[in-house]
Amino acid sequence: MRILVSALFVVSSIAVGAAGQAGAPASQGQQPAAGEQQPAARTPAAPAKMVISGCIQNAPAAAATAGTTGAGAPAAPSAKFVLANAKAAAEAAGAARVAARYQLEGEEKTVSTHLNHQVEITGTVQPVSLTTPGAGPGGPMLRVESVKMVAEKCS
Numbered sequence: 505m506r507i508l509v510s511a512l513f514v515v516s517s518i519a520v521g522a523a524g525q526a527g528a529p530a531s532q533g534q535q536p537a538a539g540e541q542q543p544a545a546r547t548p549a550a551p552a553k554m555v556i557s558g559c560i561q562n563a564p565a566a567a568a569t570a571g572t573t574g575a576g577a578p579a580a581p582s583a584k585f586v587l588a589n590a591k592a593a594a595e596a597a598g599a600a601r602v603a604a605r606y607q608l609e610g611e612e613k614t615v616s617t618h619l620n621h622q623v624e625i626t627g628t629v630q631p632v633s634l635t636t637p638g639a640g641p642g643g644p645m646l647r648v649e650s651v652k653m654v655a656e657k658c659s
Contacts, residue, residue: 551628555593556602556646558625559658560618561586563607583607585615587646589658593624603629603643610648622655 563586585608592602608615610627630645 551630553626553628553649554602554646555624555626556587556590556606557593557623557654558587558590558606559620559622560608560615560651561588561620561658583609583645584612585619586643587623587625605643606646607643608648609645614651615648618651618653620658621653622658624652624654626650626652 563583587606587608588604590602590604590606606629608625609630625646625648627647627649630647
């Protein structure tokens, strides 16, 4: 009888241990069992594309010369063009807060052909801190992906 009770105790201990392992989360280095959800990796959110309308203008002289240091050596590049009177395009209105003015970063031939035109620009906004060389009255940086002319003259 003693052997039977001991055997039952050993079997029940193994069964309880196995059941406890089945419900335990996978430890580091082990793959989760099929059907278990794995926590999503935390990656920084990519800037969202925006459509912003406004008028492409030459950057102010102070911003255009900010790309060089007093010794004549080039510093961080600065924007040659700005988007003035910026507003969220009609299709994207209310999507995000829009600044009144943006520094434009993109291919010069894409942007310069629309100088002094009313346009809609699709791109991503990069905030500019005051400690960034060339930062200043131009506002945040708008990385230009595409430009669509709305009118030949700025309104």
